Amino acid sequence: MINNQPYGSKHFLSLVVFLQVIMYFSLFLNFTIVREVVGIVYLTFIPGAILVKLLKLEFETVEFIVFSVGFSVAFLMLAGLVINQFGPMIGFSLPLSSLPLSLFINTLVLAGVAVAYLRQGRKQQNPDSGASSFIPSYLILALIPVLSIIGAYFVRTTGNNFYLLLMTLGIALLFTVIAFYEKSTKIYPFAILMIALALLFQVSMLSSTILPYGGDSPAEFYVFRTTQLHSLWNPLFAVPSDQIMGRYNAMLSITILPTVYSNMLGMDPTLVFKIIFPLIFAFVPIALYVLWQPYIGKKFAFLASFLFMAGTTFYTVMTALNRQMIGELFFVLLFLVILNKKMKQEAKFISFGILSLGLIFSHYALAEIFLFLIFAAWAASVFYLKRPSFNLQIGMVLFFFVAMFAWYIYTSGAVVFDSFMTFSTFVLSQLGGFFNPASRGGEVMTGLGLTQSPSFLNTVSRGFAYLTELFIVIGVIVILLKKTRFRFDKDYMVFGGVSFIFLIALVAVPGLANALNMDRFYHILLMVLAPFCIIGMWSFVKLILRHEKTIVVALLVVAVLVPYFLFQTNFVYAVAHTDSWSIPLSQNTMSPIRLYGDYGYIDTYSMYGAQWVQNNVPQVNNTLIADNAVYTALTAYGLYYRGYVIGLSTTTIVNPGQYAYLSYESVNYQQDPTVYNNTLPAVFNQTDLIYSNSGSEVFYGPQG
Secondary structure: OEOOOOOOHHHHHHHHHHHHHHHHHHHHHOOHHHHHHHHHHHHHHHHHHHHHHHOOOOEOHHHHHHHHHHHHHHHHHHHHHHHHHHHHHHOOOOOOOHHHHHHHHHHHHHHHHHHHHHHHOOOOOOOOHHHHOOOOHHHHHHHHHHHHHHHHHHHHHOOOOHHHHHHHHHHHHHHHHHHHOOOOOOOHHHHHHHHHHHHHHHHHOOOOOOOOOOOOHHHHHHHHHHHHHHOOOOOOOOOOOOHHHHHHHOOHHHOHHHHHHHHHHOOOHHHHHHHHHHHHHOHHHHHHHHHHHHHHHHHHHHHHHHHHHHOHHHHOHHHHOHHHHHHHHHHHHHHHHHHOOOOOHHHHHHHHHHHHHHHHHHOHHHHHHHHHHHHHHHHHHHHHOOOOOOOOOHHHHHHHHHHHHHHHHHOHHHHHHHHHHHHHHHHHHHHHHOOOHHHHOHHHHHHOOOOOOOOHHHHHHHHHHHHHHHHHHHHHHHHHOOOOOOOOOHHHHHHHHHHHHHHHHHHHOOOHHHHOOHHHHHHHHHHHHHHHHHHHHHHHHHHHHOOOOHHHHHHHHHHHHHHHHHHHOOHHHHHHOOOOOOHHHHOOOOOHHHHHHHOOOOOHHHHHHHHHHHHHOOOOOOOEEEOHHHHOHHHHOOOOOHHHEEEOOOOOOOOOOOEEEEOHHHHHHHOOOOOOOOOOOOOOOHHHEEEEOOOOEEEEOOOO
16 A cells, blocks of 8 residues: 555656656757656656545555556646736736746646645655556567567568567467466556557557547547647637537547647657557556456456557547547546545546546547436445445535536537537437337447358357346346346445446447447447456356366356457458458558548648648638548548538539649549449649649649
């Protein structure tokens, strides 16, 4: 146990002052690499560590670290919001520029550590040496994300995926060894971190641009860059009628937070999304490990964390949903706060309040899901169990409800609240199709096995996925029947029951899964349900053998989760040279329709072309005509509002005074009928070409 801190107050104060000196020197002398490396550590860990000290929270080392990260991220958003709103009143016309941010945040940090020092006194605290001591195997584990980055580089430059295949196989081997090896539990958190970083970096580091993977990252990058370029966050989006962009703009996780990192560290904006956000997200499975291990033990908590990371959503879709990556950390930490019985009530409420604001500022849908879960859990405790929860009190539920709807109503013209009401109306309108399975959406149909599998390997892959779902059901049943040695407290069981019912509702209620996509919903619910999968496997073995046999449980876990992981990563498809959905493993053999159309891949040609458009084409409605890049390169790197753009089609006519932008996809593939069924309109004349970089082109309408 660590009493408030892993370092003595005096040492910690000295460390903070030392880091601040380095930050200021690197800022004024423009030592870019030093400023970035030291700054990432400083901003991501130090403010939160100070809050842990001020609240006098007693944590083990791993718990101390994950709460330090969560509190730090929340602090950066709150501090950025404060100086954004009040900075102009005291003469900072650009409150989110480097100098005002550095002065304000560093002053707050210094004041906080000084108060912590005075409150703690000079007494030195000794860290939990067993948890923090160096283990030689850490060096071997650290090679996994290094191999991931090297592998991504080789795919990007040569198309060779050997190193990424080796990295994937290495993770599977590491998991297998840990599943059978019982002794060293100290490496579990670090192993989880290294696996998470390796899986995330293989995607994020694959290109020099952001990788949309069919997600929202171009629009997220747009609101981030708009905030950064103005050094000011405007709560109201420039086009108030645009609900989608208004929702993005209301999230401080993708406006103020990346602006703070980029401006204070002098870091390239793209790298903030490609390095810092995955780094923060990598602490989510570690936080889950901390959440689960009191109930199922360290070994099973590690296995459940691997299941959470093994799903393809974790390292594909999530890398293109930056606001959800940040939101999920707060989501898990809030559960840790609620279920922690050792926290004093005052510290619990303050921690809950800070982390609640972090979640509300980060992701609207995740905040709504969390509100549903805590309200349902509270109601079940009071009205069903007839016993109010000591941990989850009505004051917490009311605080979250009021804070969430206050923020969503009074920012960005209430577009988040309006979209919530719109979706509720949509779900109600879909209830008429209750007996039509297709009304649940394609992902639900696939999950139920009601769609045809495209290949034999895909059928096998689905089989392993269904097994994990089956074991979750078994785990929930045996826990409810108390047929297992594992014991969850009532609060966690209520959360588990509500999550399980929610999962059933996503399948049963037409249109409900369409709110966030079924794969994202399942990924979120795994943060509560994943332990039940491992319990289900343990219970299955005990049922068959009539007694608990650890080696057989490990064998079953490996037999199910390793193939599941290899199929989810598309390792099997890449090795078999069959159709693969993995950009890291199959970028150069993937169909252009899938790579550019479905996943929105942004190459450097399209990026430079979009930047040319930004500097030379006026942002006026109906002035620009563009292909699919309107949702990718033009939004992210051209910062061109997509509502002003006319979509390109085979019947498009470029009128005088209009511009037409063609990305790499159109220049190299759209005119090839063997790749696309449709061709570009025959109105583009080379005499109208005003920009070309051999991969993207801009035309200007004929002048009569």
